[in-house]
Amino acid sequence: MAVALIVAAGSGERLGAGRPKAWVELRGRPLLAWSLDAISRAPSVTRVIVAMPPGHPDAGAALGDGGDGSLDFVDGGTSRSESVRRALHALGRDDAELVLVHDAARPLLSTALAEAVIAALEADSGADAAIAASPVTDTIKRAGRDGGAVRETLDRSELWSVQTPQVFRRPALERALDVDPQTLARATDDAWLIEQAGGRVIVVPSPVENIKVTTPFDLRLAAMLLAERGDDAPGNPA
Numbered sequence: 139m140a141v142a143l144i145v146a147a148g149s150g151e152r153l154g155a156g157r158p159k160a161w162v163e164l165r166g167r168p169l170l171a172w173s174l175d176a177i178s179r180a181p182s183v184t185r186v187i188v189a190m191p192p193g194h195p196d197a198g199a200a201l202g203d204g205g206d207g208s209l210d211f212v213d214g215g216t217s218r219s220e221s222v223r224r225a226l227h228a229l230g231r232d233d234a235e236l237v238l239v240h241d242a243a244r245p246l247l248s249t250a251l252a253e254a255v256i257a258a259l260e261a262d263s264g265a266d267a268a269i270a271a272s273p274v275t276d277t278i279k280r281a282g283r284d285g286g287a288v289r290e291t292l293d294r295s296e297l298w299s300v301q302t303p304q305v306f307r308r309p310a311l312e313r314a315l316d317v318d319p320q321t322l323a324r325a326t327d328d329a330w331l332i333e334q335a336g337g338r339v340i341v342v343p344s345p346v347e348n349i350k351v352t353t354p355f356d357l358r359l360a361a362m363l364l365a366e367r368g369d370d371a372p373g374n375p376a
């Protein structure tokens with residue numbers, strides 16, 4: 139069993155929609171609603187906490203909190219991991235051992251993928267975290283920030299493009315997030331914080347379809363992929 143934290147507090151600057159990305163419309167619903175539905179349908183998830191952009195008090199009404207206490211909203215922080223930390227704090231004394239973290243920016247999440255990542259961590263008692271990722275298909279080279287001369291070509295056979303969901307043992311995640319704000323701000327995912335602390339993180343192969351919506355192109359692609367699913371139900375296996 140797991141609790142889920144969805145981070146949705148970002149401003150969506152690169153999308154440039156003039157409002158927080160979580161509220162941008164995707165096939166007639168807020169972008170956040172898609173992954174919230176997929177996670178809410180996961181049999182292993184007992185509770186969901188969403189980190190929201192401050193100033194959206196009616197989130198529960200807009201997204202349907204069911205009124206059964208299994209969905210809560212908290213204000214997010216100034217960095218992604220700070221938002222994770224706030225949502226985790228809101229969990230209080232809940233006795234869940236596993237914590238699933240998901241970016242609202244990935245609306246193509248399927249219930250099946252959430253369950254698969256939880257199951258992978260449950261099956262590996264020595265691991266602190268299990269993370270969804272897909273194999274890199276492009277050749278990756280290291281160069282300067284603005285291009286310029288290539289310094290290195292990486293061995294693609296060992297490279298993974300990391301996504302969410304990421305599932306953690308709760309004490310390991312709490313320890314990993316207990317760092318200064320600068321370190322939190324540097325973390326592009328929470329698994330990195332576990333790695334920094336010497337923890338063991340395992341990769342769970344996931345569909346490349348589980349894209350992150352960052353730019354207007356990604357939003358178009360997400361709409362097409364959701365349309366292709368046919369029934370507008372985010373619970374289908376990807």
Ligand code: CTP
Nearest residue numbers: 145146147148149150151152216217221242243
């Ligand atoms: N996020 C968050 N709190 C923050 C920053 C980001 O909860 N302070 C969440 C976003 O809402 C998103 C996920 O982290 O679901 C991944 O972040 P990203 O894709 O960078 O979203 P934004 O920060 O909103 O986009 P941008 O960086 O373009 O402003």
Ligand code: MG
Nearest residue numbers: 148149150218
């Ligand atoms: Mg961001």
